[in-house]
Amino acid sequence: MKPTTSHWGAFSAEVDAEGRLRVEPHPADPAPSPLLGNLGAALDHPTRVARPAVRRGWLENGPGPDDRRGRDEFVEVPWDDVLDRLAAELDRVRTGHGNQAIFGGSYGWASAGRFHHAQSQLHRFLNTIGGFTASRNSYSNGTSSVLLPHVVGDTHAVLRQASTWPTIAEHTELIVAFGGVPEKNVFVTPGGVTVHGTPGHLTRFGGRVALISPLRDDVPSTVDARWYPIRPATDTALMLALAHTLVAEGLHDRGFLDRYCVGYPEFERSLLDKDPEWAAGITGIPAADIVALAREMAAHRTLVTVTWSLQRTEFGEQPVWAGIALAAMLGQIGLPGGGFGHGYGSMGDVGDTGPELRIPHLPQGVNPVGEFIPVARIADLLLHPGESYDYDGEVRRYPDTRLVYWAGGNPFHHHQDLNRLRRAFTRPDTVVVHEPHWTATARHADIVLPATTALEREDLGSGRRDTHVVAMHRIASPAGEARDDYAIFAALAARLGVSGAFTEGRSARQWLEHLYRGWRSEPAFDEFWAAGGLRLPPGREHHTLFADFRADPDAHPLKTPSGRIEITSATVAGFGYPDCPGHPVWLAPTETGPLRLIANQPHTRLHSQLDAGDTSRAGKVAGRERIRLNPADAAARGITTGDVVRVFNNRGACLAGAVLDDALRPGVAQLPTGAWFDPVEDHAGGPLCAHGNPNVLTADIPSSRLSQGCAGQHAAVDVERFDGPLPEVRALRSPIPPQVDRPATVPR
Ligand SMILES: Nc1nc2c(c(=O)[nH]1)N[C@H]1C(S)=C(S)[C@@H](COP(=O)(O)OP(=O)(O)OC[C@H]3O[C@@H](n4cnc5c(=O)[nH]c(N)nc54)[C@H](O)[C@@H]3O)O[C@H]1N2
Ligand SMILES: Nc1nc2c(c(=O)[nH]1)N[C@H]1C(S)=C(S)[C@@H](COP(=O)(O)OP(=O)(O)OC[C@H]3O[C@@H](n4cnc5c(=O)[nH]c(N)nc54)[C@H](O)[C@@H]3O)O[C@H]1N2
Ligand SMILES: [Mo]
Numbered sequence: 001m002k003p004t005t006s007h008w009g010a011f012s013a014e015v016d017a018e019g020r021l022r023v024e025p026h027p028a029d030p031a032p033s034p035l036l037g038n039l040g041a042a043l044d045h046p047t048r049v050a051r052p053a054v055r056r057g058w059l060e061n062g063p064g065p066d067d068r069r070g071r072d073e074f075v076e077v078p079w080d081d082v083l084d085r086l087a088a089e090l091d092r093v094r095t096g097h098g099n100q101a102i103f104g105g106s107y108g109w110a111s112a113g114r115f116h117h118a119q120s121q122l123h124r125f126l127n128t129i130g131g132f133t134a135s136r137n138s139y140s141n142g143t144s145s146v147l148l149p150h151v152v153g154d155t156h157a158v159l160r161q162a163s164t165w166p167t168i169a170e171h172t173e174l175i176v177a178f179g180g181v182p183e184k185n186v187f188v189t190p191g192g193v194t195v196h197g198t199p200g201h202l203t204r205f206g207g208r209v210a211l212i213s214p215l216r217d218d219v220p221s222t223v224d225a226r227w228y229p230i231r232p233a234t235d236t237a238l239m240l241a242l243a244h245t246l247v248a249e250g251l252h253d254r255g256f257l258d259r260y261c262v263g264y265p266e267f268e269r270s271l272l273d274k275d276p277e278w279a280a281g282i283t284g285i286p287a288a289d290i291v292a293l294a295r296e297m298a299a300h301r302t303l304v305t306v307t308w309s310l311q312r313t314e315f316g317e318q319p320v321w322a323g324i325a326l327a328a329m330l331g332q333i334g335l336p337g338g339g340f341g342h343g344y345g346s347m348g349d350v351g352d353t354g355p356e357l358r359i360p361h362l363p364q365g366v367n368p369v370g371e372f373i374p375v376a377r378i379a380d381l382l383l384h385p386g387e388s389y390d391y392d393g394e395v396r397r398y399p400d401t402r403l404v405y406w407a408g409g410n411p412f413h414h415h416q417d418l419n420r421l422r423r424a425f426t427r428p429d430t431v432v433v434h435e436p437h438w439t440a441t442a443r444h445a446d447i448v449l450p451a452t453t454a455l456e457r458e459d460l461g462s463g464r465r466d467t468h469v470v471a472m473h474r475i476a477s478p479a480g481e482a483r484d485d486y487a488i489f490a491a492l493a494a495r496l497g498v499s500g501a502f503t504e505g506r507s508a509r510q511w512l513e514h515l516y517r518g519w520r521s522e523p524a525f526d527e528f529w530a531a532g533g534l535r536l537p538p539g540r541e542h543h544t545l546f547a548d549f550r551a552d553p554d555a556h557p558l559k560t561p562s563g564r565i566e567i568t569s570a571t572v573a574g575f576g577y578p579d580c581p582g583h584p585v586w587l588a589p590t591e592t593g594p595l596r597l598i599a600n601q602p603h604t605r606l607h608s609q610l611d612a613g614d615t616s617r618a619g620k621v622a623g624r625e626r627i628r629l630n631p632a633d634a635a636a637r638g639i640t641t642g643d644v645v646r647v648f649n650n651r652g653a654c655l656a657g658a659v660l661d662d663a664l665r666p667g668v669a670q671l672p673t674g675a676w677f678d679p680v681e682d683h684a685g686g687p688l689c690a691h692g693n694p695n696v697l698t699a700d701i702p703s704s705r706l707s708q709g710c711a712g713q714h715a716a717v718d719v720e721r722f723d724g725p726l727p728e729v730r731a732l733r734s735p736i737p738p739q740v741d742r743p744a745t746v747p748r
Helices: 034-038 040-044 056-061 079-097 118-128 144-152 165-171 198-203 235-248 254-260 264-270 276-283 287-299 317-330 375-383 418-424 485-495 499-503 508-519 525-531 545-551 570-575 614-618 631-636
Strands: 002-006 009-015 021-025 053-055 074-076 134-136 174-178 208-212 224-228 302-306 339-342 372-374 388-391 394-397 403-407 430-435 447-450 459-461 468-472 533-535 595-598 626-629 644-648 653-660 668-670 714-721
Touching: 002 459, 002 468, 009 034, 021 040, 034 040, 034 614, 040 614, 053 056, 056 074, 079 403, 079 430, 079 447, 079 485, 118 403, 118 485, 118 499, 134 375, 144 317, 165 198, 174 287, 235 276, 235 287, 235 317, 254 317, 264 317, 276 287, 287 302, 302 317, 317 339, 372 375, 375 418, 459 508, 468 525, 485 499, 485 508, 508 525, 525 533, 626 631, 626 644, 631 653
Parallel strands: 134 372, 174 208, 174 302, 208 224, 302 339, 403 430, 430 447, 595 668, 626 653
Antiparallel strands: 002 009, 009 021, 053 074, 053 447, 388 394, 459 468, 468 533, 595 714, 626 668, 644 653, 644 714
């Protein structure tokens, strides 16, 4: 057994005599993630890209827009040939159109390991050949990361310096949890997590939780929770009514608001008609419950938390900003275990106690091209070159993209309105994808280069607040002809005459030693490697910026224009955006439908990764992603558990396997993200994904003109029983026909 790590935990593994992967969680891990069960599919699954492949149309006709992308067949091409063609194409685009015509944002989680981090490798490579158009922010919290600097000065203070779980356990009496604190999400921390402390802290929390969510299971069953089954996308209305009650009953902390905030009076004036009866009609939460909750919040040490999911919606700024305003009115910001929190239950590191240490990473160099897009505007970039859009007070223009280069992400998983994204992907001259697996993104590319997985190479692994740095050993030899992203870029760099700048003359192993030595001298690298890693000194209760601010706001002002919490922001008001005015407001979602679909994170995998793995497949129903429906909604449609259903709206449709569950509020359906997109080309009823990817249903709209953040968490849909002939799921098979020199394999 050899050590390695993943975004969902450290483990040891080996390939046994029958060629199967055996996995053992790290001995120090009290709560190993169920996602470890998916790792077998990383090894030799039929969906592994075995050899470089080029789309037939591109091979025969050369680069250019092409609506056969995603429908054409692939031809396997030897490595040297494909690298020659790709180097020539990169050169054609940069000399003929300029480097801004290369979109290299390449958003995605790739895999753990600091050196072989696919995006870092790609960005470093593209920087050495003159740069690229980048992407900014994340799908995770791209709305908050633009809003928070205006309201509290920076994002880091809220996300990374939050009260730790032990502090919460000691001081917090009531967590008012908008979006809950879902346990399924906290096994994951980008880069890795060796000791999963957060799941235990969460399940052992002894105080009370007010669970505000359309789903009852957004809090562990061990916790003393009262469920407020809110209508999705209406949290801001509830927050405003809670605020209204605090004012009406004189329970708000005037002293705090005067000393630490600006713009409260305007906000208070806007609350006049936002009484609990008003909010009850919008949220579905009875007025009496709203009043009682407001009183309870004022009477206890209360932490108002908002999961990231709430900002991943249309007008997603509002629940975050209103949550901060509500916490400010309680006057507990900066007190241990009180105030505002964002991302508890979204990610393992929020509230974790591990050390906040900068660990080694691959330097990416400097991008000479200044162009970027807000990350979730990818389809607009490709469909609307030259057009202008708003972003955080600026008017920006989309550059003209000729070449799209993706390594370590799956836009046909993460983006919204996948039928629109397919149209967008017809526009560039060339699409290049490095992937271990035949994901839908790989299938929509012209050039697909097989990448190794983290199991097939050596690396250094550690995540934010990790307790260990793991010496990631090679567990298995590369599948087929897969190469490391680094080796692929090194070969391209050599062809483009920038080998030295890219590799600095180092092999991958020499890079690991170099990065390690630049970080620490003791223990020596060889000793560290032989030991399988090292344990970092324990973290201390981190420094919370809001505690300093509370102690002396003049000595420790926030980085906002006023130095205070901006309940009204003159800057944001000055932008004049109707979808994000100067203080929190209630804005109703523009799309309505018979059912509101929650497209949240899957508990059976990380995003789309290893969808073919055992844990992921065990969660499916009739081989499709599982959709949960409230029994009343299901009965009205003649649906029972186990049925295959068609989930649809005017953008698209997918099949899913139904499960009836009264943990959902009526009118709400839940279909997690991550089933590999599986378009049925000639389906009579219009575009259909056979496998259950909810992003065929979500709208490709921004949260607002302020942040242009992802709004994929919700969609207005309807559901019907699917009685037609069942299209098979082909996404978990290879698109390359089996060849004689290779055993024909079928999905398990
Ligand atoms: N509807 C809806 N959509 C959403 C969300 C939502 O809530 N609702 N959530 C959004 C969020 S928060 C996120 S973060 C995104 C996630 O979106 P992504 O991060 O794009 O999703 P992943 O499935 O993690 O994609 C990572 C890809 O990298 C590949 N990979 C792994 N290791 C390597 C490597 O070493 N080299 C290369 N070249 N490739 C590698 C994997 O096989 C996988 O295909 O999805 C977003 N999409
Ligand atoms: N197992 C697993 N864990 C993960 C991930 C994964 O793919 N798998 N992805 C990781 C990543 S990249 C990220 S960014 C985080 C994401 O963290 P989040 O975005 O917080 O996670 P979600 O599961 O999408 O949503 C959390 C809960 O919000 C609730 N919710 C949705 N809409 C509303 C609403 O309008 N109002 C209220 N009150 N509640 C609502 C849903 O019921 C949902 O279960 O998760 C991380 N953790
Ligand atoms: Mo995310």
